Amino acid sequence: MEDQPPAALTPMATYAFRMYVAGRSRRSQAAEENLRALCDFYLPGCHEIEIVDATEQPALAEEERILATPIVIRKSPLPGYRVIGDLSDRSRAAFLLGLPDSGRPSPEGQRL
Amino acid sequence: MTDRPTIQRILTGISGFDDIAVGGLPASRSTLVSGTTGSGKTLFALEFLARGISGFDQPGVFITFDERPGDLRVNARSLGFDIARWEAEGRWMFVDASLEAGEQTPTVGTYDLGALTARIAHAVRQIGARRVSLDSLGSVFTRFADQDLVRRELYRLAGMLDSLEITSVITTERDADYNGVTRQGVEEFVFDNVVILRHVIRGERRHRTVEIVKFRGATHRTGEWLFTIDPEDGLVVIPVAFLAPRDRASSERVSTGNTELDAMVGGGVFRDAVVLLIGSHGGGKTLAALQFADAAYRAGERCLFHAFDETRGQLGRNAAGWGLDLDVMEASGLLRVAATYSEVASVEDHFLRIRRDIADFAPARLVIDGISALERRATPRTLLDFVIALGGVVREREITTLFTSAPTARGTSPIMEIAGITDVTLVLRHIEGPGTVRRAIAVMQTRGSAHDRAIREVAIDDTGMHVGDPYPGILRLLPDAPVPPSDREE
Numbered sequence: 001m002e003d004q005p006p007a008a009l010t011p012m013a014t015y016a017f018r019m020y021v022a023g024r025s026r027r028s029q030a031a032e033e034n035l036r037a038l039c040d041f042y043l044p045g046c047h048e049i050e051i052v053d054a055t056e057q058p059a060l061a062e063e064e065r066i067l068a069t070p071i072v073i074r075k076s077p078l079p080g081y082r083v084i085g086d087l088s089d090r091s092r093a094a095f096l097l098g099l100p101d102s103g104r105p106s107p108e109g110q111r112l
Numbered sequence: 113m114t115d116r117p118t119i120q121r122i123l124t125g126i127s128g129f130d131d132i133a134v135g136g137l138p139a140s141r142s143t144l145v146s147g148t149t150g151s152g153k154t155l156f157a158l159e160f161l162a163r164g165i166s167g168f169d170q171p172g173v174f175i176t177f178d179e180r181p182g183d184l185r186v187n188a189r190s191l192g193f194d195i196a197r198w199e200a201e202g203r204w205m206f207v208d209a210s211l212e213a214g215e216q217t218p219t220v221g222t223y224d225l226g227a228l229t230a231r232i233a234h235a236v237r238q239i240g241a242r243r244v245s246l247d248s249l250g251s252v253f254t255r256f257a258d259q260d261l262v263r264r265e266l267y268r269l270a271g272m273l274d275s276l277e278i279t280s281v282i283t284t285e286r287d288a289d290y291n292g293v294t295r296q297g298v299e300e301f302v303f304d305n306v307v308i309l310r311h312v313i314r315g316e317r318r319h320r321t322v323e324i325v326k327f328r329g330a331t332h333r334t335g336e337w338l339f340t341i342d343p344e345d346g347l348v349v350i351p352v353a354f355l356a357p358r359d360r361a362s363s364e365r366v367s368t369g370n371t372e373l374d375a376m377v378g379g380g381v382f383r384d385a386v387v388l389l390i391g392s393h394g395g396g397k398t399l400a401a402l403q404f405a406d407a408a409y410r411a412g413e414r415c416l417f418h419a420f421d422e423t424r425g426q427l428g429r430n431a432a433g434w435g436l437d438l439d440v441m442e443a444s445g446l447l448r449v450a451a452t453y454s455e456v457a458s459v460e461d462h463f464l465r466i467r468r469d470i471a472d473f474a475p476a477r478l479v480i481d482g483i484s485a486l487e488r489r490a491t492p493r494t495l496l497d498f499v500i501a502l503g504g505v506v507r508e509r510e511i512t513t514l515f516t517s518a519p520t521a522r523g524t525s526p527i528m529e530i531a532g533i534t535d536v537t538l539v540l541r542h543i544e545g546p547g548t549v550r551r552a553i554a555v556m557q558t559r560g561s562a563h564d565r566a567i568r569e570v571a572i573d574d575t576g577m578h579v580g581d582p583y584p585g586i587l588r589l590l591p592d593a594p595v596p597p598s599d600r601e602e
Contacts, residue, residue, distance in 0.1 A: 022230055027223070058230045065209065067227055068217070068226075084223050085222060086220075088220065092220050
């Protein structure tokens with residue numbers, strides 16, 4: 001790792017997210033949809049999303065000490081921001097996940 | 113038992129607690145253990161699991177919101193519990209919900225605690241847990257903004273544990289020891305089973321008490337019970353076993369060390385008897401206590417002698433004056449003397465030390481010379497608890513026990529209460545006779561046998577104590593008129 005410079009936080013870097021849900025509830029589906037939508041908006045073509053069902057993989061949830069679901073964790077680039085909830089306020093979720101340009105207010109009517 | 117058959121119980125294994133709980137916690141239910149900071153909640157939760165594994169081979173899951181698992185392992189280690197080994201054996205599992213320093217997860221939109229529930233269910237299944245401890249509810253609430261949501265989720269969790277037939281202990285915080293409810297307000301009303309741990313200062317002394325507020329549909333003892341946190345034994349609830357019915361009573365009689373006194377109590381005391389001797393200072397209590405110890409020595413049995421009024425040196429000199437050689441008795445291995453001033457430790461600590469000595473030395477007899485000295489450190493209730501607790505320990509082992517006491521500084525009422533629970537009560541005191549001060553002895557009560565009702569003269573010389581003829585005339589030997597206990601409180 002030492003011979004590589006730190007990855008620059010440009011929009012071109014690949015963002016990886018892991019989202020934990022608990023079962024296939026409406027809330028789980030809404031959270032997943034919201035995450036995909038905000039990634040498509042802010043990180044078109046440079047993101048990966050992994051969905052983990054804590055009821056199916058509790059050991060993984062234990063490892064990451066997850067309590068509340070849904071929760072999204074930014075796996076890369078670090079730091080590993082976490083946001084709990086169904087992400088119904090997408091621009092706020094994007095801001096809390098540290099996505100590029102997410103600080104700007106989203107224009108009225110924008111499909112976020 | 114008076115227990116209704118529908119409520120199964122699970123023994124906690126926590127020393128003394130199962131006695132006041134009349135058989136342990138309601139099985140397959142959640143019990144809320146509520147207390148202020150430092151009241152011993154976490155220890156209760158930890159011991160409930162550890163003693164379940166070590167005593168009953170019941171695996172347990174510990175859900176920790178407060179302390180890190182590493183810290184809990186270290187704390188448990190000092191009590192002799194090797195959690196890491198149990199984890200390796202698949203008998204203990206942590207669900208680590210403790211907070212990283214500075215960690216605060218923001219929320220956007222709605223959520224639930226589904227992952228926590230899934231983790232707990234997973235852990236329970238993985239090791240086949242019979243017990244779960246969750247420490248503490250309050251920390252879950254501080255972690256999330258939506259209090260109603262958290263409450264709903266926690267009830268759902270408790271419901272899940274119940275349906276899995278898990279017996280669980282859930283701790284929660286109280287802001288004050290006596291103002292009624294938990295910090296979040298409603299838990300004590302919602303849970304069926306509630307235990308409160310308190311840590312209060314009363315009479316300039318720190319007290320820990322445990323109270324079972326409710327066990328729905330199951331009996332338990334009411335009121336607050338003293339407990340202590342022992343560095344080796346953990347939680348020890350003081351009044352143990354004594355109040356439980358005795359399965360068997362000894363019919364074998366042993367000597368008090370004085371043949372005339374033996375005759376007065378109907379031919380010696382029963383081997384499992386607890387004897388109380390009340391007497392004024394210089395009245396001959398310590399002599400009677402030494403003769404009681406000597407009777408064990410002559411029978412080739414071990415005696416443990418705890419003196420609160422005198423040093424070992426003073427005791428030895430007194431004994432020599434009556435023809436008894438404590439050094440020889442101790443060297444034989446049949447006598448162990450422990451002389452401590454009552455002030456050096458709390459009454460609870462004295463109890464633990466004596467209990468440990470009993471376990472270690474396995475005496476046939478026990479003498480506690482001068483329990484009234486303990487009153488300088490305790491309330492009358494504490495003194496009573498001390499005797500009750502020790503009574504439980506000695507009866508279980510059929511140790512013939514003698515307590516001696518002066519009439520106490522607050523009058524005689526606490527000692528009279530103690531007399532109400534001992535098997536034999538003797539009074540030995542000075543009498544102002546015509547022109548002389550003499551001594552007299554009487555038997556106030558003997559449980560399970562007839563006794564001499566006469567007040568007899570006592571003579572003390574260099575060969576010991578001699579009980580003589582009935583005292584002529586009418587005497588009032590019992591120390592003072594009974595005092596209503598309520599007038600004597602604090």
